[in-house]
Amino acid sequence: MGENNYAKELDVAVRVVHMACSLCQRVQEGLVSSTSNDHVKSKDDDSLVTVADWSVQATVSLMLSASFSNQKVSIVAEEDVQTLSNSDSVGLLTAVVNTVNECLAEAPKYGLQSPKEALGTSQILEAISRCNSTGGRNGRHWVLDPVDGTLGFVRGDQYAVALALIEEGKVVIGVLGCPNYPRKKEWLNHHQSYQSMPKMSDTSDTWEKGCVLYAQRGSGEAWMQPLIHGNKKHTWSNSAQRVQVSAIDDPALATFCEPVEKANTNHSFTAGVAHSMGLNKQPLRVHSMVKYAAIARGDAEIFMKFAQSGYKEKIWDHAAGVIIVEEAGGVVTDAGGHPLDFSGVCT
Ligand SMILES: Nc1ncnc2c1ncn2[C@@H]1O[C@H](COP(=O)(O)OS(=O)(=O)O)[C@@H](OP(=O)(O)O)[C@H]1O
Ligand SMILES: [Mg+2]
Ligand SMILES: [Mg+2]
Ligand SMILES: [Mg+2]
Incomplete structure (x- = not known):
């Protein structure tokens, strides 16, 4: 990933998003094949939240804190522990604790360290709730959407894990895990379960679905890696290819x-x-x-x-x-043609 100011942050963020994608894939497979919906809850605004949303948030929070233990890690993220702490959510909380520990145990596969022993419920709840930073125009803030497109996720369809770093109000790195991104773009429009799509074989170096994209501000480059699929024989390797926006202007x-x-x-x-x-x-x-x-x-x-x-x-x-x-060469604005503002305080 070259020499730069955010080399370590980007490297850790990419590895953590790979871990999160693997976590999500396991949870999504379970959800899609299950007849019960115990692991999906509605929030106050009627949107959905699942075991995967909380588990990814806990995992990312724990891995960032462990990797940058010399800094105060500020994280702005979507989920809180309110629903998870209800007395009728014991089963859900147990599922989150197990899912997080299972994912953390896989950290060495991604070149990161696992905790020495499995974490308890209170440590995991604390990891989720400390992602309550409000961001703002000063300092450094990680920004996390643990599962973006939760509706797509529960439908067995597209979703993403999104992690970015904001410094002095500007996004400086971004990592986007897209576990169901199909090899053929035409399949993006396919509305059946992505779980039934062909999977990459253990020995093949071609892949059918799943990637992590990332970029650093000012580099003029955006990169994509295939997901590391759930097989013990696979280890971390940097197999990134550059991506660019379309050249079509008609x-x-x-x-x-x-x-x-x-x-x-x-x-x-x-x-x-x-x-x-x-x-x-x-x-x-x-x-x-x-x-x-x-x-x-x-x-x-x-x-x-x-x-x-x-x-x-x-x-x-x-x-x-x-x-x-x-x-990757594109332009993003609000409806008025202005760049998006990431420096506001989140309430
Ligand atoms: N009313 C309303 N208007 C606009 N946007 C809303 C609204 N409600 C929710 N959200 C946010 O939209 C996120 C999902 O956006 P998508 O583009 O994936 O929507 S869709 O599922 O394809 O319809 C979704 O992200 P997740 O909650 O992470 O799934 C929400 O943050
Ligand atoms: Mg979202
Ligand atoms: Mg979300
Ligand atoms: Mg949501």
């Missing part, structure tokens, strides 16, 4: 991405914008920040999201994707 040949759910954007408005720009391909509707990955890889040309008025976008839903797209 609107008639361009594809735009947007959220799947009507509640998260305005599909008729984007259809109008697309028409007025001369776009005539069907939109690519995909859950999560995988849309940013699709743009960075050049699999689609445009991403539009217009949330309902009153909805406040969260920095963790964009930080990692924005820097990866920008370093």
